[in-house]
Amino acid sequence: MGVLRTPLGLTATVLSLGVLVLAVVAPILWTDDAEAVDTSNILAPPSSEHWAGTDNLGRDILYRTLVATRLSVELALAATLIAVTVGLLLGTAAFVLGRRPGRLVGAGINIAVAFPGILLALFFAVIFGVGATGAVLAIGLAGAPAFGRLTQTLVASVAARDYVAAASVAGVGRLRSLFRHVLPNISEPLVVNATISAGGALLAFAGLSFLGLGVQQPQYDWGRLLFDGISSLYVNPWAALAPGIAVIIAGLAFNLFGESVAKAFGVGVVGGIPELPSVAAHLDDVAPVEDAGHAPEDVVLDVRDLRVTFPGPNGPIRPVRGVSFAVRRGEAIGVVGESGSGKSLTALAISRLVDDSGRVEADRLELLGSDLRAADTKAQRQLLGTSLAMVFQDPMTSFNPTQRMGGQLAESARHHQGLSRKDALARAVDRLRAVRISDPETRAHQYPHEFSGGMRQRAMIGMGLMGSPALIVADEPTTALDVTVQQQVLDLLADIRAADDVALLLISHDVSVVGEVCDRVLVMYAGRIVEDLPAAGLESAARHPYTRALVAAVPDMATDIDQPLAVIPGRPVDPSDVPAGCAYAARCPLASARCRAEDPPLVTEPDGSRVACWHAGEPIAIEIRDRELDHELEEVEAS
Template sequence: MTTEMTVVAAQVSNNSVPRNVSLRRLLRTPLGIAALVADIALLLLAILAPIIWGRSADAYDTAGINLPASSAHTFGTDGLGRDLLLRVLVATRFSLELALGATLIGVFFGLLLGSLPIVTGARVGRFIVAAFNVLVAFPGLILAIFFSSIFGIGATGAMLALGVASAPVFARLTHTLSAGVAGRDFVSAARMVGAGRMRIIVRHILPNIGDTLIVNVAMGAGGMLLAFAGLSFLGLGVQPPSFDWGRMLQDGLQQIYINPMAALGPGLAIVLAGLALNLTGEAAAQLAGRRVSTGRRRWLPSGLAKTETGTNGPWASTDRPVLVVENLTVRFPGPDGHPIMPVRGVSFEIAAGECVGIVGESGSGKSLSALAIAQLIQAPGDVEAGRLLFDGEDLLRLSRGRLRRHLATSMAMVFQDPMSSLNPVRRIGSQLAEVAVEHGGLSRRAAAARAVDRLGQVGVPAPRRRARQYPYEFSGGMRQRAMIAMGLMLSPTLLIADEPTTALDVTVQKQVLELIAKVRAEQNMAVLLISHDLAVVSAMCDRILVMYAGQIVESISVATLLAGPRHPYTRALLAAVPDLQTDRCVPLATIPGRPPPPADFGTGCAFAPRCSYATDRCSRTPEPLSIDGDTVACWHPRQGAKGPPRAVEPGAVSSTIARTS
């Protein structure tokens, strides 16, 4: 079904602090003042010194050869009678150009090498990482001397040699920082919407590591200045008649006993310039950090935008399930060479408009099963299944490009932590719009308009203003609403909500759950809800899957759950949930023992060590038994409830949820 809507996306005023205000605040600090003064001094010297004193610095004076420091010649003269102070000042431009050029070369190749493991994948990436880790073990100056023999002696050869020699350091820094960001939920969300690897690097990873890179690049420029001077001092860098501070230091060393200032002058210039570059790096990092919180360019449209929701409308009435999972298994390599299977043999179906809940203790495989369905398991993890059908397509047999498009347009996922699921350096509206731009075929203006509309649809107040804000400006509940709005950008047929109410207070939990129920009813959307809270799933879901040790041990309807589940584990979960009638003088019920680790599931019933009904028969693999249409993987299923069922009263969540769902 295709629908049309008209969205007013008026341009809004920037409620953040302007950039120039942040710059003024920075300049009030001692660091900002020192960096500004140093930068102005270096810039003026680099521009004006060759113009003003260039000819004087090259003028010969045979009558004043190797003169010591005096009022006429502050640093003395060299072997041709040239004033050393003027030559130090004139050399500022050439020395800075060479150092900054070598730095840019190192940064370029470093970013390229550091990002390659993300682009090429884990197998090839391991060899790339090992290569630059080996190169980092060598002193940078030794590598520079080695590469100088390849690129040749002279200013250009030394610049290339230092740039290539410094690339492994920047590559290792980039890779280390990127690895810390690549595992965040907002990167997984970007993969979910089908963003390519290069787009993920440019739009999601590099902006989040920019501050640290800026500091290290600026400080690296200071170190590069010293390294270049070292190469020139060794005779591998600048060659006569050209000169830089390193070359002047070498010449001054020859007369250090006659005129110490001949060597002290260029040495002092190297130290001061390096200090200025380091101060600039610190100040730039602070300014970049403030700019993240004060805003970037406007992206919202200023007029009217007419958009369509696309062809992925609500599901028509059909008997075909939205999702079919058959014998789903997730494997990871173990330390002893044997594979570990945290998810094993999971099978279920979800129909259009149906809400299925998955419950179980932490580590039971709930979230991992959802990630496997969404094709977000990364190497060395391996996903296998007899069938994994979504919207009629076999996800395990689709090409990569078609899989990205199919999942991005038809499946949405809401992660546990909305703060880590949203890119902290990008505006909320921009992140939502990316989905429609990449896979909805919309222009940026139309996608921005739809993002505003979706934020309003999920109950975010003042959506046009909120779309311009960053995640840190949203409360936990609002961030979760924004995540749901992101999932609704292309009207998906399936929403996977992985503990969407984690760390939210009761009132906000109620609002988020009511929102999911409302969207489900309006769009006939299937929902897979993962939660620890039995009260939530009993109020929200039509059917409940209970997982333990990577398996579904019971599949039951909500009515059966309320009347009394049959599996001892499900009954123990219910008994452990308190309600208003729980005796406060009696210790809360608990399940003795702990769930087994994935490497020790064994061949029998994994719950047997904690089950009071276990017998020797349970040491064998439990066979699924069908009882009144429900599935129970147990040799000793219980019947009925011992007393009224606990803690599944829909009123604990909201009677409104029950009515809406």
């Protein structure tokens, strides 16, 4: 164990074990000696018979100090248990209860933490009354806010991980997700800080007893012995020194042991592809859907006027503004755009993974004909858990690092399909084999860190295939992988589409990847779809200046290596400050006064594609600027 490898850790461990052993054996061995009254030997100084002298009833002070170890440690541990339990309840409230109740609890924690712990302890001691029980409750509740703040911070950091989102997609409830995915990943810092808190609780309890608010006669702990010994300090100083030294040693032991554990753990304290209908046919079929109120049978996902809004300091922020599209069985649609264009947030809204602070609205949002805008129900969670597969961007954060891969894949099968543990694990092994992971029986019993990045990504796809998904939403699935592994993942997704007629929504910033894999491409800018066209026409048939700029910015074998790489001038629009008119106007070489005043609608062209631009298809004299010119322009603007 790493704690024992350092002198400090070894010393702290020995001291802590010594205190705990003493708490067990001292009352058994010396209780009679500690309570023996000798009125002929009152307030005697230290001697060979009484090493620390006697008190005002002639009782041996050293024996009483040793026997008091048990009550002192028991009360300190009881107070720590209360602090940890209440702190966990407070710290996990936002995750379990949701945003609004969580904010109220968080505000309460912030207010409580603002007060010194000793003041809170004294406040609660007055409420619960004098005595050991009241003091335990007072110290425990006084320590809960600090532990709750720590728990709240740690839970928030883990709740944002992809494997927690994946559990939500699979239909795992918040409470189950808390115990299965969140708490195991924050247990180390919590245990470390709880250990250190035990030392603080011991000192605090001694302080309350010393003030006369803790243990009362005839019981005694170290604080009570200090209270009794202070009156005879000038006659026999050891009456106060003996319990005082015991408090210091025990407090140091617990605190140093906790710090040693923290250092040891590295924890800070505190067949073929089916023939697809043409794009024009898609749009012709989808257009009357709004009037009929029902989607065609082959439409897997139907999205109409999707809007996502978050509160902001200067008013609501809408990073997704009226997105509409449909995905059919076996169809692959790519969504491209720069960072901040709303691609990933659109996918999260479809999957019902938008944070509680966000509001998702849509005229229609249906998966296999089921309305995803409806209230969260078991049937809806089962639909999302079995018919929608989510492949996240970072494969390292897609899995819970504390659980074996097979168990994580099996969870959704047990939860939604009612399989036994054995059958679900067998299904997980079969799915690992299906995504081309060698020796799946062995791999199923390994942890995520034992998988390579490409294997984790394939295993993530395998998790989605535990059910019978009709739609795979892949959010930047190849970003963190090398080129060879990227191609393997893309080939795997293509094979799954061909084999099971699964629809694919592929989100990427790489136009070349989308052009290779997808049938259609949706180009997003500032939260809107600005162009919808066949993937085969990206290089030759793109009509929006932004789409053409994205394509031109991708180097190919014909790119002149002696020239600067092409870039799109300017910066993407801030969702909190979207200008009037066309959001791309400030960066567009074709922009006119009309572009800056009127936002162009998404219009269906004769060929079935859609584009939102007042100058769609017009030639661009200067397609894009080079980096040096862009830099010069920025300097001129700054001056």
